[in-house]
Amino acid sequence: AQKVTQAQTEISVVEKEDVTLDCVYETRDTTYYLFWYKQPPSGELVFLIRRNSFDEQNEISGRYSWNFQKSTSSFNFTITASQVVDSAVYFCALSDYQGAQKLVFGQGTRLTINP
Amino acid sequence: SAVISQKPSRDICQRGTSLTIQCQVDSQVTMMFWYRQQPGQSLTLIATANQGSEATYESGFVIDKFPISRPNLTFSTLTVSNMSPEDSSIYLCSVGPTDGAGETQYFGPGTRLLVL
Numbered sequence: 001a002q003k004v005t006q007a008q009t010e011i012s013v014v015e016k017e018d019v020t021l022d023c024v025y026e027t028r029d030t031t032y033y034l035f036w037y038k039q040p041p042s043g044e045l046v047f048l049i050r051r052n053s054f055d056e057q058n059e060i061s062g063r064y065s066w067n068f069q070k071s072t073s074s075f076n077f078t079i080t081a082s083q084v085v086d087s088a089v090y091f092c093a094l095s096d097y098q099g100a101q102k103l104v105f106g107q108g109t110r111l112t113i114n115p
Numbered sequence: 116s117a118v119i120s121q122k123p124s125r126d127i128c129q130r131g132t133s134l135t136i137q138c139q140v141d142s143q144v145t146m147m148f149w150y151r152q153q154p155g156q157s158l159t160l161i162a163t164a165n166q167g168s169e170a171t172y173e174s175g176f177v178i179d180k181f182p183i184s185r186p187n188l189t190f191s192t193l194t195v196s197n198m199s200p201e202d203s204s205i206y207l208c209s210v211g212p213t214d215g216a217g218e219t220q221y222f223g224p225g226t227r228l229l230v231l
Contacts, residue, residue, distance in 0.1 A: 105157045
């Protein structure tokens, strides 16, 4: 069965600090997708990134970067120079590559950026 | 990505009543999903809404409690039946794939339900 673990329930940092959100996953599939979503206080779920299991290249998008390591089944997310607007709950999710494409979510990490 | 809307955005309902939530997409999509997010919790898949056939429910969710319709490729409804306070949650629909290059699911804004 697929499983996603976000061990950090809550993180609180001061603005401009760097912060890393951890995500560890379990799957028996050899091909799969990994995702990060952001849920601000308004409640909507905002897509941030998709990574397939073939591609272990790290990705950077502005202040956001993602580190995918198949050897440790991890897909960590780093925010550099955090801002108050980054405050939200962040979810890591996993889906199979073909077929049902159902998303399995981690428990989420509540990130608070203090001014 | 597709533009997804949900109605209502929020509601307060009495125990024992039912509420139907609508999900509308601005383009045709292959797959639509319904998720539940209980207070302070993660998202759990309720069912996959299949166009032209019955929905596929996940373990722990049944059609009598959460009937789903999908009359076409742009619209779906989820009904929460015979509600109890435990049904108080955010209900989200998602669609995918829409980007043609992979399996990203995009989510609607959610429906916040409070059952008294």
